[in-house]
Amino acid sequence: MGTTFTVENRDQLVEAVAWAAAEQQPLEVIGGASKRGLGRPVQAAHTLDLSRLTGITLYEPEELVLSARAGTKLSEIEAALAEKNQMLAFEPADLSPLLGSAPDSASIGGALACNLSGPRRIKAGAARDHFLGVESASGRGELFKSGGRVVKNVTGYDLCKLICGSYGTLAVMSDVTVKVLPRPQKTYTVLILGLDDATAVQAMSRALGSPHEVSGAAHLPAPLAAGSDVSYTAKAGGAVTALRVEGPGPSVEYRCAALRRELADLGETEELHSQNSLAFWKELRDVRPLQAPAERAVWRISVAPNAGPEVVAAITEDSAYYDWGGGLVWLAMSAEGDAGAGRVREVLASVGGHATLIRAPLKVRAAEAVFQPQDPAMAALSARVKDGFDPHRVLNPGRMYAGL
Amino acid sequence: MKMPAPDQAVIEAKFDIVAALRAIVPGEGVIVDEDELRAYETDGLTAYKQLPLIVVLPETTEQVSRVLKCCQERGVKVVPRGAGTSLSGGALPLADGIILGLGKFNRVLEIDYDNRCAVVQPGVTNLGITHAVEAEGFYYAPDPSSQIACTIGGNVAENSGGVHCLKYGLTTNNLLGLEMVLMDGTVLRIGGKHLDSEGYDLLGLLTGSEGLLGVVTEVTVRILKKPETARALLLGFETAEQAGDSVAAIIAAGIIPGGMEMMDKPAIHAAEDFVHAGYPLEVEALLIVELDGPQAEVDHLIAEVSRIAEAHGAVTSRVSESEEERLSFWAGRKAAFPAVGRISPDYYCMDGTIPRAQLPLVLRRMREMSEKYGLRVANVFHAGDGNLHPLILYDANKPGELEAAEDFGADILKLCVEVGGVLTGEHGVGVEKRDLMGTMFSEADLKQQQRVKCAFDPEALLNPGKMFPQLHRCAELGRMHISGGKLPFPDLPRF
Numbered sequence: 034m035g036t037t038f039t040v041e042n043r044d045q046l047v048e049a050v051a052w053a054a055a056e057q058q059p060l061e062v063i064g065g066a067s068k069r070g071l072g073r074p075v076q077a078a079h080t081l082d083l084s085r086l087t088g089i090t091l092y093e094p095e096e097l098v099l100s101a102r103a104g105t106k107l108s109e110i111e112a113a114l115a116e117k118n119q120m121l122a123f124e125p126a127d128l129s130p131l132l133g134s135a136p137d138s139a140s141i142g143g144a145l146a147c148n149l150s151g152p153r154r155i156k157a158g159a160a161r162d163h164f165l166g167v168e169s170a171s172g173r174g175e176l177f178k179s180g181g182r183v184v185k186n187v188t189g190y191d192l193c194k195l196i197c198g199s200y201g202t203l204a205v206m207s208d209v210t211v212k213v214l215p216r217p218q219k220t221y222t223v224l225i226l227g228l229d230d231a232t233a234v235q236a237m238s239r240a241l242g243s244p245h246e247v248s249g250a251a252h253l254p255a256p257l258a259a260g261s262d263v264s265y266t267a268k269a270g271g272a273v274t275a276l277r278v279e280g281p282g283p284s285v286e287y288r289c290a291a292l293r294r295e296l297a298d299l300g301e302t303e304e305l306h307s308q309n310s311l312a313f314w315k316e317l318r319d320v321r322p323l324q325a326p327a328e329r330a331v332w333r334i335s336v337a338p339n340a341g342p343e344v345v346a347a348i349t350e351d352s353a354y355y356d357w358g359g360g361l362v363w364l365a366m367s368a369e370g371d372a373g374a375g376r377v378r379e380v381l382a383s384v385g386g387h388a389t390l391i392r393a394p395l396k397v398r399a400a401e402a403v404f405q406p407q408d409p410a411m412a413a414l415s416a417r418v419k420d421g422f423d424p425h426r427v428l429n430p431g432r433m434y435a436g437l
Numbered sequence: 438m439k440m441p442a443p444d445q446a447v448i449e450a451k452f453d454i455v456a457a458l459r460a461i462v463p464g465e466g467v468i469v470d471e472d473e474l475r476a477y478e479t480d481g482l483t484a485y486k487q488l489p490l491i492v493v494l495p496e497t498t499e500q501v502s503r504v505l506k507c508c509q510e511r512g513v514k515v516v517p518r519g520a521g522t523s524l525s526g527g528a529l530p531l532a533d534g535i536i537l538g539l540g541k542f543n544r545v546l547e548i549d550y551d552n553r554c555a556v557v558q559p560g561v562t563n564l565g566i567t568h569a570v571e572a573e574g575f576y577y578a579p580d581p582s583s584q585i586a587c588t589i590g591g592n593v594a595e596n597s598g599g600v601h602c603l604k605y606g607l608t609t610n611n612l613l614g615l616e617m618v619l620m621d622g623t624v625l626r627i628g629g630k631h632l633d634s635e636g637y638d639l640l641g642l643l644t645g646s647e648g649l650l651g652v653v654t655e656v657t658v659r660i661l662k663k664p665e666t667a668r669a670l671l672l673g674f675e676t677a678e679q680a681g682d683s684v685a686a687i688i689a690a691g692i693i694p695g696g697m698e699m700m701d702k703p704a705i706h707a708a709e710d711f712v713h714a715g716y717p718l719e720v721e722a723l724l725i726v727e728l729d730g731p732q733a734e735v736d737h738l739i740a741e742v743s744r745i746a747e748a749h750g751a752v753t754s755r756v757s758e759s760e761e762e763r764l765s766f767w768a769g770r771k772a773a774f775p776a777v778g779r780i781s782p783d784y785y786c787m788d789g790t791i792p793r794a795q796l797p798l799v800l801r802r803m804r805e806m807s808e809k810y811g812l813r814v815a816n817v818f819h820a821g822d823g824n825l826h827p828l829i830l831y832d833a834n835k836p837g838e839l840e841a842a843e844d845f846g847a848d849i850l851k852l853c854v855e856v857g858g859v860l861t862g863e864h865g866v867g868v869e870k871r872d873l874m875g876t877m878f879s880e881a882d883l884k885q886q887q888r889v890k891c892a893f894d895p896e897a898l899l900n901p902g903k904m905f906p907q908l909h910r911c912a913e914l915g916r917m918h919i920s921g922g923k924l925p926f927p928d929l930p931r932f
Contacts, residue, residue, distance in 0.1 A: 054917065093792070093794070094689060095685040095686075095688055095689045095793070095794065096685075096792050096793055096794060096823075097688060098792075118691060148633065148638070150633075154632060154633075155632070158606065158610050159632070159633055161633075161638055161641055162606065162609070162610050171885060173917060175881050175885070176881065177879070177881045177882045177884075177885040178878070178879075178882050179882065179885075179886075181790075181857075181858070181859045181877075182792065182857055183790040183791070183792060183822070183823050183824075183857075183858055183859055183862070184603075184790075184822045184823075185598055185602070185607070185790045185819065185822045185823065185824040185859075185862035185863055186790055186859045186861070186862060187595065187596045187645045187861050187862065187863055187864070187865055187866075188859045188860045188861050188866060188870075188874070188877055188878075189866065189874065189877075189878060189882075189883075189886050189904065190642060190645070190646055190886045190889055190890075191596070191609065191641055191642060191644065191645050191646075192642075192885070192886065192889070193641075194609070194638045194640075194641025194642055194644075195637055195638055195639075195641065195642045195889070197638060197641075198633070198634070198637070198638050199637055199638075203637075214693070215688075215690075215691030215692070215693065216691070217691075218691065238551050238552075238553075241553060242550060242551075242553060242575075242662055243662055244574075244662045244663060244664055244665045244730075244731065245731065246730060246731070280730075280734055281734055281737050281738065283733045283734065283737045284730065284731050284733050284734030284737060286733075287731055287732070287733035287734070288731050288733075288734075291731075335631040335632055335633055336630075336631050337549075337552045337629070337630035337631055338551070338552050338553075338630075339551045339552055357632060360552075360631055360632055361632070385629045385630065385631065386629065386631040387631065387633075387634075387635035404635060404636065405635035405636070407635070407636055410623050410624075410625055411625060411627075411636065414619070414623075414625065414639070414892065414893070415636055415637055417891075417892035417893075418637055418639075418889065418892045420892065420915070421885075421888035421889050421891060421892045422885070422888070424915065424917065425917075433636065434636075
């Protein structure tokens with residue numbers, strides 16, 4: 034019977050990992066467990082629970098920096114930032130509705146461990162780009178730090194980058210420091226109606242290649258647009274291509290007008306303001322268009338933006354939508370058999386990019402590669418990196434790749 | 438500066454090594470002549486000089502791979518080099534090592550406007566990328582001061598910044614993909630034209646790894662559309678505190694300027710004497726704030742920043758009314774280093790970062806140190822992100838002054854760490870700050886970094902003597918010291 038170690042401070046965290054390393058007892062590491070169903074099933078008898086390792090330890094709005102213990106809820110951090118009109122600019126998703134986990138459970142540590150970023154990725158960067166410093170315990174049970182609390186820092190290797198997106202397989206974070214940014218005064222969205230996928234991606238390329246600082250570029254084909262809770266989108270009666278414009282009021286009005294003028298040749302345009310605009314991008318961030326039906330498998334595919342439509346066309350006739358100007362494809366398929374893994378991998382082999390099976394039944398995630406398979410040289414290097422942090426494979430073994 | 442003891446066996450085998458390298462890189466790509474080697478004896482940190490054993494200038498990834506494999510088999514150390522503009526001695530040669538120069542990798546391979554990226558070889562200069570795409574109105578955002586000379590490969594190695602990185606990020610935030618070669622000759626491709634990496638973020642790790650993990654042979658960067666317009670403000674203050682408070686207030690108002698630079702009085706005077714930019718000479722601190730973006734936004738924010746600066750005691754305020762005037766505001770700042778070079782025989786440029794609020798304290802302590810060491814200091818400062826560049830003025834011909842300048846510099850960097858900052862913001866550790874790493878990192882921190890090095894280069898042949906104050910053998914680093922399987926916190930309830 035496995036044990037759950039619920040740690041409340043850094044010393045306990047280090048102690049727990051040191052024990053696991055000494056006894057060679059693998060641990061499944063969880064924060065709020067909102068994304069526990071993402072990734073391959075972890076082969077561990079014991080659980081290391083960080084949900085009580087909480088609290089914002091430093092927040093200096095004028096310095097654009099915030100530090101917190103890894104288990105601190107994202108909602109707590111976002112509320113503190115909102116009070117000072119700031120935000121986590123990488124737009125971490127709330128995947129609990131998609132994955133069926135408890136609402137409001139995501140932690141800052143989990144958001145960083147998965148490096149999942151929202152629509153603003155194309156302009157503001159990914160979670161990894163906002164991750165300034167970390168203290169964590171390696172799988173050797175040793176506490177180490179990397180980075181700091183300032184943005185400009187090239188002192189030593191940037192281990193924050195390595196830990197971000199490693200799904201807890203290299204080290205267990207105890208304290209993290211992130212860069213925060215001012216919340217935009219206004220968020221408007223220009224909608225172009227009725228475009229097919231390929232034309233939509235061309236439109237988004239034009240917008241992103243303009244000087245209008247578009248901070249979100251997404252395309253919802255007609256069936257998915259119809260399911261939106263934003264009435265303008267649902268009632269558009271066809272596909273919706275959306276361009277987000279953020280900033281001070283006069284700037285936003287000017288840029289929206291410019292975009293509508295420059296893209297007028299493509300079709301009818303519309304504008305979303307205030308709550309409608311915010312709600313629309315939150316839906317996309319949280320993958321709401323693919324939440325139901327819950328039994329469908331969901332893929333997240335990152336490709337060169339103009340390759341998006343051909344990838345979708347080659348994989349499936351089923352539901353898919355585009356973010357990141359076409360470079361991020363969210364796609365739902367039947368979870369039967371391999372949940373489309375063979376098809377997805379085959380298509381990407383010629384196009385490049387990577388695909389992650391975000392939602393699928395346990396048995397599919399155990400049998401199929403959830404993350405993009407690596408060539409032998411890259412797999413060997415990744416294994417050596419893992420050895421450098423966790424030689425006995427006690428941290429989330431198998432979560433990303435079998436044997437890692 | 439103590440470098441790893443040269444391997445006499447390698448030096449004695451020079452003839453054989455040259456023959457083996459010539460079999461890989463034919464013709465003039467292998468340099469052994471002492472006069473020609475002289476061009477490679479130092480980089481931007483000219484206080485340190487060392488002739489390399491051999492210089493190799495390959496032209497293809499395959500040659501790089503074979504050269505590295507050959508060196509690994511023979512236990513020969515390798516120092517990669519771009520344009521040699523490093524300010525931290527990152528490309529300082531080793532007496533028993535080869536310099537692997539990437540200068541012949543100078544082609545722009547592909548420009549993809551649809552996907553807003555460019556694929557270039559590592560020897561292309563930073564500004565060369567912008568030149569390749571500017572006809573279509575695009576540019577490459579990171580802009581280190583040496584951008585006319587420094588290469589993108591070197592930028593990747595050092596994670597270079599520039600005056601615009603407050604808004605547009607450092608090199609690491611503007612990369613999409615790399616091709617790189619490991620010390621054993623393995624060629625790897627990381628990323629591509631898509632965002633974010635599959636598996637571990639090796640792209641992020643490689644950026645800023647100072648040539649210790651692999652040799653970059655191809656780089657894919659993001660390119661951006663040039664902002665519609667840019668305007669700058671030139672703001673003078675009677676105290677550095679007021680200037681610092683203005684910076685904090687601008688950011689607190691939700692404004693992230695394209696660039697925000699501060700200069701202190703000695704730097705203002707040196708720059709004004711040199712380029713006659715029209716800087717006010719009676720002020721203690723000068724801020725240059727540049728807003729870029731859509732015309733409507735820039736005009737709006739210029740007014741906001743003016744108001745904030747006035748409220749914080751700005752005694753002079755000018756707004757650029759033309760592109761020519763904007764560039765004149767920058768002329769003095771961009772010429773600050775050579776300007777300081779005119780008022781002193783030598784200067785030593787430091788590169789710490791501090792939390793911005795600590796600026797008044799750091800400037801005061803620096804003045805005290807200046808008196809203690811008897812050396813003048815001029816300050817230029819990337820005010821938006823807290824990156825300080827104190828320039829210590831000295832005369833290398835006066836006995837003891839170089840040493841005093843180095844001690845003064847080390848004290849400044851220790852102070853940066855003490856107030857919550859870091860040793861280097863954008864110039865890298867190299868040899869220069871190597872022995873100060875212990876002020877910022879514990880032994881456990883440094884050992885964990887070296888375990889990462891072991892995953893890439895277990896024989897420690899790639900750029901040794903840089904970054905780490907002490908080289909541990911990988912076998913030793915891999916050993917586990919088990920203290921016994923004590924059950925964790927037995928007094929806590931379990932679930």
